[in-house]
Amino acid sequence: MKKVNNYIDGSYCKAESSKTIRSLTPAHSTVAIGTAPLSGAVDVDRAVEAARKAFPFWRAVPAPKRGEILYRAAENILKEKEELARIVSAEMGKIIAEGRSDVQEAIDIAYYMAGEGRRLSAETVPSELAGKDCKSVREAIGVFALITPWNFPTAIPAWKIFPALIAGNTIVFKPSSYTPVAAARLAQIINDAGLPPGVLNLVNGSGEEAGSLLASHDDIDGISFTGSSKVGEGLLKLSASLTKEISCEMGGKNPIIVMDDARIDLAVEGALWGAFGTAGQRCTASSRIIVHRDILENFTEAFRKAASALKLGDPLSEDTDVGPLINEEQMNKVLKYIEIGTSEGASLILGGRRATGGSLSEGYFIEPTIFTGVRGNMRIAQEEIFGPLTAIIEVKDLEDAIANGVDYGLASSIYTQDVNNSAIAERDLDAGIVYINAPTIGAEIQLPFGGYKKSGLGHKEAGGMGGAIDMFTKLKVIYRDFSGKLQKAQMDS
Numbered sequence: 001m002k003k004v005n006n007y008i009d010g011s012y013c014k015a016e017s018s019k020t021i022r023s024l025t026p027a028h029s030t031v032a033i034g035t036a037p038l039s040g041a042v043d044v045d046r047a048v049e050a051a052r053k054a055f056p057f058w059r060a061v062p063a064p065k066r067g068e069i070l071y072r073a074a075e076n077i078l079k080e081k082e083e084l085a086r087i088v089s090a091e092m093g094k095i096i097a098e099g100r101s102d103v104q105e106a107i108d109i110a111y112y113m114a115g116e117g118r119r120l121s122a123e124t125v126p127s128e129l130a131g132k133d134c135k136s137v138r139e140a141i142g143v144f145a146l147i148t149p150w151n152f153p154t155a156i157p158a159w160k161i162f163p164a165l166i167a168g169n170t171i172v173f174k175p176s177s178y179t180p181v182a183a184a185r186l187a188q189i190i191n192d193a194g195l196p197p198g199v200l201n202l203v204n205g206s207g208e209e210a211g212s213l214l215a216s217h218d219d220i221d222g223i224s225f226t227g228s229s230k231v232g233e234g235l236l237k238l239s240a241s242l243t244k245e246i247s248c249e250m251g252g253k254n255p256i257i258v259m260d261d262a263r264i265d266l267a268v269e270g271a272l273w274g275a276f277g278t279a280g281q282r283c284t285a286s287s288r289i290i291v292h293r294d295i296l297e298n299f300t301e302a303f304r305k306a307a308s309a310l311k312l313g314d315p316l317s318e319d320t321d322v323g324p325l326i327n328e329e330q331m332n333k334v335l336k337y338i339e340i341g342t343s344e345g346a347s348l349i350l351g352g353r354r355a356t357g358g359s360l361s362e363g364y365f366i367e368p369t370i371f372t373g374v375r376g377n378m379r380i381a382q383e384e385i386f387g388p389l390t391a392i393i394e395v396k397d398l399e400d401a402i403a404n405g406v407d408y409g410l411a412s413s414i415y416t417q418d419v420n421n422s423a424i425a426e427r428d429l430d431a432g433i434v435y436i437n438a439p440t441i442g443a444e445i446q447l448p449f450g451g452y453k454k455s456g457l458g459h460k461e462a463g464g465m466g467g468a469i470d471m472f473t474k475l476k477v478i479y480r481d482f483s484g485k486l487q488k489a490q491m492d493s
């Protein structure tokens, strides 16, 4: 069992309080993989102070040099990919193939941001006047609090840590209290790549206490949060200040539209991966399948059949398709939504129960669950559930499909072979990400990631300009007059 500590100003340290959290393996709920401290105000203050102290030095290191450290971190994560993937899989419960994907995404963003150290581009534009130049430059913002969820224990922290670092910020990282072991290992590898003390600090604890203390801390300049819309809204209130930046990636209720001209085999495969990959615990999960009525029967039967063949089991065995939910609370939430769906009048055509055969009863497994006959205004079609449950909604045409509105707007998808349907969906789907002939999960790190409406606030994650580089830099505009006389801008002359 791993005993995780905080890491502040270049060394491991205990938290002020001796209270700890036990990180349990979701597939065997009584087995603990590690413990982590529950930090309070003293610990948070110390970490913020260390990050503040390190900031002037770190921001002055040339970005290509910062990039070299990031490059080394990428190489080291790659070397430890399998070991880290196994920790992710055991601690979070995603199947081992997806544990590897989680770590791969961290590696990808590390390499990408290492290269960004040689760009961090802004603009140089002509002046209205001779003997004068105009440009913008990107500067580090300061001390960032990075607050991350349990569903991607290494990828999401990496999406935030690497761009924050390349831009010259210093960090207090507060990972989810459900996945402290994977997060601590990631932070350690990055620190060991050669970061100066105080640049990347790790504080463990609960969202309610450590997370809230960070969000409201006077000496934090920016917050980047991924998690539920409810917590995001709370952080927004806590952090409200004219001098604090805040960006949040939040929930989703992501649709796959299957048109009458779609390749049904492809759509079935995509819906299966989108709805039941990571046991539906992605903010991008395909939790609504909106199907054209002319192919509804064919699609639904093929989808039900394929989903019924998915194998639940230990996430660390290579032949498992679907792992457990993260904890009992999450499992009960999904079971509650199954009751809600049934009482709303939707028809349960697959699953709908906790899976308990053999050793499954030791974990928080729910059978892949499909509802049909779902209407767009039902709660199971509107609210984020975060489990292996998807809702099939029948529509008469594309317009009807697109009109199926929700408060979220993260990812969306359409399966069609018709170029016009594809173009209309691209234009009209009210979401930050649109996939054509692919499910709603699986965004690549070189483009910005984020949603509209209740799904996203502030800047987007990942990507370069328009994404994470915007999140972690501020833009300064510089006018330099070397004409040797007072020159007034055109508006004043």
Ligand code: UN1
Binding pocket: 105, 151, 152, 226, 281, 282, 283, 284, 285, 440, 441, 442, 443, 444
């Ligand atoms: C999330 O679920 O919080 O696009 C992130 C995807 C992954 C990231 C998901 N690359 O599905």
